[in-house]
Amino acid sequence: MDIAVIGTGYVGLVTGVCLSELGHQVTCIDIDERKVEMLENGKSPIYEDGLEELLVQNLQKGRVDFTTDYRKGLRNKQLVYLAVGTPQGDDGSADLTYIEAACRNIAENLENDTVIVTKSTVPVGTNEHIKETIEANLVHDVTINVASNPEFLRQGSAVHDTFHGDRIVIGSDDNEALVMLERVNEGFGLPIVKTDLRSAEMIKYASNAFLATKISFINEMANLSERIGANIDHVARGMGMDNRIGGSFLNAGIGYGGSCFPKDTRAIISIGKEADYDMPILENVVDANERQRVIIVEKLLTRFSSLNGKRVAVLGLAFKPNTDDMREAPSIEVTGKLIEAGAEVTAYDPVAADNAKTILPDQVRYAGSVEEALQHADIAIILTEWKEIKEFPLAGYRDRMNEAILFDGRNCFTLDEVRGSGVEYHSIGRPVVNGK
Ligand code: UDX
Numbered sequence: 001m002d003i004a005v006i007g008t009g010y011v012g013l014v015t016g017v018c019l020s021e022l023g024h025q026v027t028c029i030d031i032d033e034r035k036v037e038m039l040e041n042g043k044s045p046i047y048e049d050g051l052e053e054l055l056v057q058n059l060q061k062g063r064v065d066f067t068t069d070y071r072k073g074l075r076n077k078q079l080v081y082l083a084v085g086t087p088q089g090d091d092g093s094a095d096l097t098y099i100e101a102a103c104r105n106i107a108e109n110l111e112n113d114t115v116i117v118t119k120s121t122v123p124v125g126t127n128e129h130i131k132e133t134i135e136a137n138l139v140h141d142v143t144i145n146v147a148s149n150p151e152f153l154r155q156g157s158a159v160h161d162t163f164h165g166d167r168i169v170i171g172s173d174d175n176e177a178l179v180m181l182e183r184v185n186e187g188f189g190l191p192i193v194k195t196d197l198r199s200a201e202m203i204k205y206a207s208n209a210f211l212a213t214k215i216s217f218i219n220e221m222a223n224l225s226e227r228i229g230a231n232i233d234h235v236a237r238g239m240g241m242d243n244r245i246g247g248s249f250l251n252a253g254i255g256y257g258g259s260c261f262p263k264d265t266r267a268i269i270s271i272g273k274e275a276d277y278d279m280p281i282l283e284n285v286v287d288a289n290e291r292q293r294v295i296i297v298e299k300l301l302t303r304f305s306s307l308n309g310k311r312v313a314v315l316g317l318a319f320k321p322n323t324d325d326m327r328e329a330p331s332i333e334v335t336g337k338l339i340e341a342g343a344e345v346t347a348y349d350p351v352a353a354d355n356a357k358t359i360l361p362d363q364v365r366y367a368g369s370v371e372e373a374l375q376h377a378d379i380a381i382i383l384t385e386w387k388e389i390k391e392f393p394l395a396g397y398r399d400r401m402n403e404a405i406l407f408d409g410r411n412c413f414t415l416d417e418v419r420g421s422g423v424e425y426h427s428i429g430r431p432v433v434n435g436k
Pocket of ligand 1: 152208249258
């Protein structure tokens with residue numbers, strides 16, 4: 001099929017490249033000339049496992065191309081995917097500025113009948129608005145239909161998730177559009193859920209809100225476990241073996257970050273407000289997450305009378321491993337609070353350091369390795385469970401730090417591993433090991 005994808009951000013680019021891998025002919029449209037030029041040369045502007053290889057292969061096969069020109073990009077396309085950003089607006093709702101702009105560009109340049117497929121996460125009812133906006137501004141006499149095809153990709157494994165996800169959701173109030181989308185997606189070989197437009201939009205929010213709830217829930221259980229002498233690892237394992245609960249997304253830590261959960265939970269609360277319906281569960285999920293992000297600093301302040309002049313090594317800055325994304329990363333607040341408390345912070349992240357430099361307080365210094373960050377540090381804190389951080393031997397903390405005191409915000413080590421190591425170890429939802 002001939003497909004256009006508007007927006008070469010994380011969602012659009014992964015979608016476009018993966019659809020071309022299935023054998024579809026894909027043109028990706030973006031207004032950013034620099035990005036388009038990079039992509040034409042086989043360079044991915046984002047760090048995503050396996051993406052650049054697929055991009056290069058499909059460029060060579062002539063199945064994917066890039067343009068800033070809407071007219072050229074939309075020509076003879078049967079499907080047009082909308083994958084522009086929907087950032088969080090000032091009031092917590094999704095900001096639809098980019099969607100509106102893309103709709104106008106589509107309307108002005110579309111010369112044939114097509115189905116508009118929304119990939120971006122948009123409030124329930126937006127697809128109907130998209131249809132109205134495009135129809136009201138169409139220059140040529142063409143017919144459009146709309147469909148919703150939300151993405152469930154995790155950053156860092158987006159390409160893998162596209163081919164191995166649990167399901168594909170497609171929603172439309174037009175049967176022909178549904179049939180077409182089903183055909184396009186058949187190649188992925190995944191179960192397909194077909195539904196109406198509004199339910200598809202709702203599935204995306206409900207899924208992310210549920211996963212965020214699971215994280216805030218396990219964090220609450222962890223905080224309680226800590227106080228009553230239980231171990232959250234064992235609690236989560238015991239809970240997760242019940243199929244109705246499920247074992248994934250039960251890792252206690254310093255809360256969820258990233259471009260989706262924080263934004264989507266706030267957006268669904270705001271959708272609730274518009275529908276005149278309070279959402280007390282989700283409001284508390286959001287509050288609990290905000291509290292969880294700084295829990296590690298509170299632990300530090302309980303352990304030490306003052307952090308003034310303390311040398312703190314922060315290991316991991318990205319909101320999760322295998323990404324350079326710093327959006328809503330707990331490290332932003334944690335480093336801010338440490339600096340505020342007078343600590344001298346040296347941070348290390350294998351990939352996100354460049355992005356971090358533009359966001360974290362200027363006083364933060366950056367190390368080129370775990371070893372360098374730990375050298376002469378008084379306290380170490382793990383904020384992101386990168387493989388190299390998880391696998392860094394505990395003896396290395398003892399050898400390099402002034403005093404080996406580790407606050408692990410991601411429970412990277414088992415308590416058994418820590419016991420004989422001589423490292424004073426504080427984690428989330430588990431007893432302190434080798435504490436004073
Ligand atoms: C998420 C959803 O998983 C995906 O389906 C959706 O399309 C976009 O949002 P992503 O933000 O890439 O994907 O990351 P994910 O791996 O889900 O983690 C989100 C956050 O939750 C991270 O900050 C992570 O550290 C945290 N998390 C996750 C936990 O604290 N505990 C867990 O058990 C799982």
